[in-house]
Amino acid sequence: MAKFRESDAMRPHDCSISLQGVVLDYPLGPVARGSIKSGLFSLFGGARDAVRAPDTVRALNNVSLSVGYGERLGIIGSNGSGKSTLLRAIAGIYPITGGSIEIHGRVQGIFDIGLGFEPESTGRENILYRGLTMGMSPSQIASREAEIVEFANIGTFIDLPIRTYSSGMAVRLAFAISTYLQGDVLLLDEMLGAGDAAFQAKASARMRSLVESAKILVLVSHDMNTIKTVCTRAIWVLGGRIVADGTPDDVVEVYLEKSAQV
Amino acid sequence: MVKVGVYKNYGPTASGGWLDAFNWLRHRHLLFHLVGADLRARYRRSRLGILWALLWPILFASVFTWVAINIFHQPFTTYIVYVLTGVVMWDMLGGAFNQGASALVVGEGYLRQARIPYLLFPIRTVASMAVNFVFGSIAALGVTLVLTPQAFGWTWLWWPFVLLLTVLFCVPCATFSAIANLKFRDYQHGISIVILMLWYLSPALVMRDVYERPSIKWFTDLNPFASLLDIFRDPLMYHHAPSLHDVGLVAAYTVVMWAVALIWLKIESRNLIHYF
Known part of the structure; x- marks a missing residue:
């Protein structure tokens, strides 16, 4: 093998x-x-x-x-x-x-953006868990953490438990995590609509760059x-x-x- | 007949075939952090935090012992250690079935997102309980040292073996319980009654000699919970190594439970994702 x-x-x-x-x-x-x-x-x-x-x-x-x-x-x-x-x-x-x-x-699937958060853990901790779920090492995740935090743009909430987030904030963080912890084979179930109008434009641009940089993309839409x-x-x-x-x-x-x- | 297709992933998180049995080791970082998350969730917003794992068994044992002294006229010093060790060990044994039942249900978010070995989640549950067991054991050792210092001796070195044996016994029990609960939603209600019954049939709080009566002795001799309680107490309280009968019985149950849990997991692993 x-x-x-x-x-x-x-x-x-x-x-x-x-x-x-x-x-x-x-x-x-x-x-x-x-x-x-x-x-x-x-x-x-x-x-x-x-x-x-x-x-x-x-x-x-x-x-x-x-x-x-x-x-x-x-x-x-x-x-x-x-x-x-x-x-x-x-x-x-x-x-x-x-x-x-x-x-x-390495396969990365984005199927249900809200699934898999630990509500009692902070946003920063959940970035780690999501990356580990994908089989990444803690050091690989740490190297992307600053970008994810910046993109999600949820300010000091990043160090608070997920249960304190509004639904929009949780979706923004999930989107940032999913699109920055990128695998080789990207599997997407429907294009993702995340957050408010301002974030939507940012998310669309991010999705385009993600799609372009994936080695293989499989998209259901x-x-x-x-x-x-x-x-x-x-x-x-x-x-x-x-x-x-x-x-x-x-x-x-x-x-x-x-x-x-x- | 179970129909099986072949799935192989040659990426960094390789899986498929025999690799699946060992795949949880590849997710050891995730396991470590999820156990941490469980403990933080349990003690979050608590002023004493994980110190409760140390204090709770002592407080419980103190209250129970106070009642027992006044009603049953038990000697305080030995009985409080007896109750303390009983509570700490029972948290692991009962928890393996009661909390283990939810192990896969709470892992749904991960299991529906990525290919993660199911075994990881019962291990997570038992590992979280094992941390509490360590703190509870420290409490038991401390109370023993204060109240019965003559019990201290080389036999306390058996403790890591007791922990290992208990964890090895509890993981397949939690795995079995997690599959059963996912497959049969009535399971959790039923198992809590069974565990409550075993609690009364095992020498967790009631003195050991009660379980030596002829009417119940045959059951005690075959009860792995009773043997694990003995294995925990013998080196700590009575200054002798665990008996061969107790270790052999627990080892035999452990092997059987691993075989049952792994075979059932293998059979059901093709369907479990659809049970959520």
């Missing part, structure tokens, strides 16, 4: 995503499981006529995909088509049930203009399968055309 040290320089061929025949069955058990009360009722025939719900739903079906160094891949598709599931499978958060995924490079302007390649996911793969202009055109017919 190839071994990497964090100090190793990343060569172009070292940064890639490869999916071969990936299948992901999303278990419905945790959602569909009834309560103890309904279980007891069913013992006495209360649920005799009920149709047994399926145990799983196939969220990804035989997905094969290769993304190389420098590519910016956009994923489009209707709600529930499997876009976000594909992104989380690439991040290794959702275990796959078939096929293989091979990633070269419903905004076709974003896909066209940011990405160099796009795929259309439908029913857990890739049904179109090509330039953003071509894929978006096919997607909009087919969607209009439905």
Whole structure:
């Protein structure tokens, strides 16, 4: 097995995503499981006529995909088509049930910006925790801390517990952390809208520079203009399968055309 | 049949295959800081802070002992140390199941953001409790030195072994509890009753000879909680090394619990993310 040290320089061929025949069955058990009360009722025939719900739903079906160094891949598709599931499978958060995924490079996923804060810890401490979650060393995080604090622009609140923040301040800090502690492979679920109007402009500029500096970007979005302007390649996911793969202009055109017919 | 795909990451936080079993070590910095965060959260805005970990068992034992002296006519000096050691050890053992049940639930924010080994979170819970155990032990050693200085001796050197054995026993218990709680939301209510029952069936506060009665002795001999309480007290209070029976019993339960916890974690790891 190839071994990497964090100090190793990343060569172009070292940064890639490869999916071969990936299948992901999303278990419905945790959602569909009834309560103890309904279980007891069913013992006495209360649920005799009920149709047994399926145990799983196939969220990804035989997905094969290769993304190389420098590519910016956009994923489009209707709600529930499997876009976000594909992104989380690439991040290794959702275990796959078939096929293989091979990633070269440090993965950074930005899925839910507010998730993962320790409310009793200060903003500065949370910068550390978020970086450590990504597998960065404390010294690497310390070298970016000043930039994050400056960008978040929340003043002395940075040394107060997160629970004292307004929701806008928490989002600004989360955005700053997520975009300054950058990985090689950047996975984004929708473009992020953070904070007030002034911060939005700053955030947009930061997102553009982040996208440009990522070695690989995979972006899920419903905004076709974003896909066209940011990405160099796009795929259309439908029913857990890739049904179109090509330039953003071509894929978006096919997607909009087919969607209009439905 | 469980269907399995292959996920390999050759980046700096490599994972996949057998690496997953040891991956929590790669997140040791995160573990260290989360334990610190837990302790700060527990004692934040408290004037005495972590000193409470030292004072609380002493105050609890004092109150309980005062009641016991007046009602049951127990000798003060030995009984307060007995209660103190019982409380400190029980915080670990009961906590492994009660607090361990929430270990994965409180880690949701991390587990939904990045590929982090699930085992890290029960270890975090037990490590936080172990810090309290260290402070509680210091309190117990201090009170023993003051009240029964004759108990001091070379057997106190067993203490690091007691800590290690307790932590090794508690981590798989917390892991088991965390998976069970995520999978069956009724678990936490049920386990608190079971632990309360074990509290009465283990020599935490009530004197040890009660548990030697024929009606309960068979259970005491098989109860790992009773053995761990004995292992803690024998070197500290009675100036002799832990018995082979107690160490062997706890070691056997530890091996079984690790096997059960790791196998269940392996089976459920493909579904756990969907249980949140």
